[in-house]
Amino acid sequence: MSRREREAYRQRMVILGVVVAGVLLVGILAAGAIYQYLYLPNQTLASVNGVEIKRADYWKMRKLELLNQIQQYVQIAQFSQGEQAVQYQQLAEQAQARLRTVESDPVESTTVSQMVDDQVVLQRLETLGLSVTDADVEQTMEQFFSPEPSASPTPTLGVDPTAAAWATATAEAQVTPTPESTPEATPEATEEAESATPAASPTADGEDEESSAASPEAAEDATPEATPEGTPEPTPTLSPDQVQATATATFQQYKRNVLDEAGMSEEDFRRLVVLPEAARQKVVYALQEKIPTRAEQVHAAHILVATEDAAKAIEEQLRQGADFAELAKEQSADSATAVNGGDLGWFPRGLMVEPFEEVAFSLEPGEISAPVQTQFGWHIITVFEKEADRPVDVETLQTLRNQQFSKWLEEQRAAVTIRWEIPAPAPTPEPSEFVPPPDAPPTPTPTPSPTPTLPPSATPGTDEATPEPTEAP
Numbered sequence: 038m039s040r041r042e043r044e045a046y047r048q049r050m051v052i053l054g055v056v057v058a059g060v061l062l063v064g065i066l067a068a069g070a071i072y073q074y075l076y077l078p079n080q081t082l083a084s085v086n087g088v089e090i091k092r093a094d095y096w097k098m099r100k101l102e103l104l105n106q107i108q109q110y111v112q113i114a115q116f117s118q119g120e121q122a123v124q125y126q127q128l129a130e131q132a133q134a135r136l137r138t139v140e141s142d143p144v145e146s147t148t149v150s151q152m153v154d155d156q157v158v159l160q161r162l163e164t165l166g167l168s169v170t171d172a173d174v175e176q177t178m179e180q181f182f183s184p185e186p187s188a189s190p191t192p193t194l195g196v197d198p199t200a201a202a203w204a205t206a207t208a209e210a211q212v213t214p215t216p217e218s219t220p221e222a223t224p225e226a227t228e229e230a231e232s233a234t235p236a237a238s239p240t241a242d243g244e245d246e247e248s249s250a251a252s253p254e255a256a257e258d259a260t261p262e263a264t265p266e267g268t269p270e271p272t273p274t275l276s277p278d279q280v281q282a283t284a285t286a287t288f289q290q291y292k293r294n295v296l297d298e299a300g301m302s303e304e305d306f307r308r309l310v311v312l313p314e315a316a317r318q319k320v321v322y323a324l325q326e327k328i329p330t331r332a333e334q335v336h337a338a339h340i341l342v343a344t345e346d347a348a349k350a351i352e353e354q355l356r357q358g359a360d361f362a363e364l365a366k367e368q369s370a371d372s373a374t375a376v377n378g379g380d381l382g383w384f385p386r387g388l389m390v391e392p393f394e395e396v397a398f399s400l401e402p403g404e405i406s407a408p409v410q411t412q413f414g415w416h417i418i419t420v421f422e423k424e425a426d427r428p429v430d431v432e433t434l435q436t437l438r439n440q441q442f443s444k445w446l447e448e449q450r451a452a453v454t455i456r457w458e459i460p461a462p463a464p465t466p467e468p469s470e471f472v473p474p475p476d477a478p479p480t481p482t483p484t485p486s487p488t489p490t491l492p493p494s495a496t497p498g499t500d501e502a503t504p505e506p507t508e509a510p
Contacts (some may be wrong), residue, residue, distance in 0.1 A: 069453035077140075082149050084456045085156040090149060096139055098309055099148045100299035103136045108295070115328070136298075146462040153455060154446060155313035161449040162316050165323045169316045175308060177315040182287040183280055193440070194322070197330040197428035204431040317442075324336065324441035332429055337424040338379035339396050340364055341471055342416050343372040348408035348415035355405055361419050370414060373473050373480055382476030383422075385429055387437055393418070413471040 042231040062075035114122045135142065162168070194206075275283065296306055309437070338361065342348050351364055362378025369375040386394055393416060396409045403415035409416045 063350065080458075082144060082457075082459050083153050084458075086160060086455075088156055088160070090152050090156070092144075094305075094309060095144065095149055095152065097299055097301040097305055098152060099139050100136060100143055100294065101301060101310070102148060103132045103139070104295045105301055106132045107136070131477050139273055144459050146459060149459065150462045152309075154450075155309075155317075156315050157446065157449050157453055157455075158313060158320055160453065162320050163274060164327055164449075165320060167316075167319050167323060169312065170317065173315045173319070177309065177318065177372060178288070178311050179281065179284050181311070182284040182291065184283045185275065185280065192322075194325055195330070196431050196434055200330065201433065203428075242398075277349055282470055301332040320445065321442045323446055325438040326439050328429075328434065328441065330434060331426050332397070333425050334383045334423075334427045334429070335400070335420050336383045337381050337398050337418055337420045338362070338365065339371070339374070339381060339419075340369045341391075342368060342417075343370060343414050345408055345410070345415050351417050354406075355417070361405065361417075361480070371471050372472070374477055375480045376480055380420075380478050381474055383427065383430070383434060384474040384476060385427075385437070387440070409495050411422040411471075412467060412469070430476050436475050452470050 041351075078091065078096075080092045081089045082092055082095055083090045107129050110125045110132065114125035114129065118123055160171075228281060292303065292306075296303070301309070340348075340351055340361070342351065347368075351368060354364060355361060362380075365375050365379030369379055371379070374380060386398065388394075389397065390411050390413075392411050394408055396406050397418050397420060400406060400418065402420050402423055406416075406418040411419060
């Protein structure tokens with residue numbers, strides 16, 4: 038092979054190498070783009086009865102969460118001062134940093150879990166005979182952005198009139214009038230006041246009469262006039278058209294400032310946020326509506342200890358005539374009720390853990406139970422009173438209502454097929470500490486002892502009062 042031919046061959050190899058390298062580079066870039074923009078967005082993170090939750094939707098929801106957090110932190114920082122303002126500003130900056138790396142960060146399982154729950158609600162609300170219409174979605178959308186409270190898709194639940202009267206009486210009894218503090222006159226203060234306040238001369242002096250005869254201009258200056266700023270003007274009521282127009286404008290601003298940065302369209306927002314919220318509101322109302330405002334209730338007390346042996350020892354002391362309330366004060370591990378002799382107040386079914394509830398409602402007034410084991414320890418229970426149809430107090434009723442959705446959702450999760458393509462979030466641990474019912478008597482607040490006041494003749498810094506001189510006879 039001649040020299041010219043060898044050079045031509047080398048050139049062809051170089052060109053071929055460049056072409057191959059270029060093809061490989063393009064292939065790598067194309068593969069990366071396909072992975073980032075086609076594979077990852079369509080990757081399934083979880084599914085509920087075959088309905089898949091894609092990573093693309095997760096990215097949108099996660100960014101929306103962080104953007105909402107940033108807004109909240111910034112607003113709180115603006116209304117805070119000092120170190121607290123700095124802390125909330127730092128939280129906003131941390132959320133802003135996470136926002137920039139959502140698509141490369143590990144998946145936040147709590148966000149996916151919320152999206153799974155949304156699907157469970159949407160798929161299972163028909164078990165309650167419910168459905169969500171386009172009108173429900175529009176009304177919920179208006180709720181988000183309306184300048185004033187709009188009509189809720191679900192009406193407000195009521196309470197028993199007697200329970201409402203109890204709540205009013207309790208609130209009024211807890212209001213303590215603030216006594217007006219009258220400053221105590223001291224010789225020093227009296228002297229200062231006298232030196233600072235010109236003495237009023239008798240009008241008969243003539244000069245004071247002239248000075249007190251103020252001119253009309255002076256009188257006008259001395260008597261402040263009522264200005265419009267002193268009387269707050271009533272807020273004008275917006276018409277339905279104005280409310281809707283304001284809500285639309287507010288949403289458009291929210292879309293520009295938040296949704297666009299989250300990569301979420303209006304259709305995405307309605308599908309991923311508004312529709313599940315409308316369904317959730319309907320389910321919550323339907324479940325809470327079933328809670329009666331009157332129910333069978335017991336007024337009970339308990340003593341909580343750590344071991345069965347300790348509970349049996351208390352049971353034996355009670356058999357021998359020991360006072361239940363005194364034993365509760367001395368030995369109960371439930372510090373919230375021990376000070377009140379273990380008194381739990383009145384409660385209906387559905388509020389306490391099942392083993393405790395079964396025993397409490399099986400007792401008659403005056404009876405004391407054998408030791409009962411729950412996740413909190415061992416209980417000795419006694420019942421003071423029992424009523425078959427008693428009004429449920431307002432706070433207890435609200436607690437029962439608030440529990441219904443979480444209980445229903447837990448049951449529905451078990452009724453559907455949930456597949457996780459990422460590590461499933463850890464289940465919520467059961468409470469480890471006993472929480473008394475809302476009607477339990479409050480723990481007394483210790484009253485501070487008044488600070489002793491030294492008598493006027495006492496000399497500060499000495500242990501004995503200086504005796505006052507006596508007049509010679």
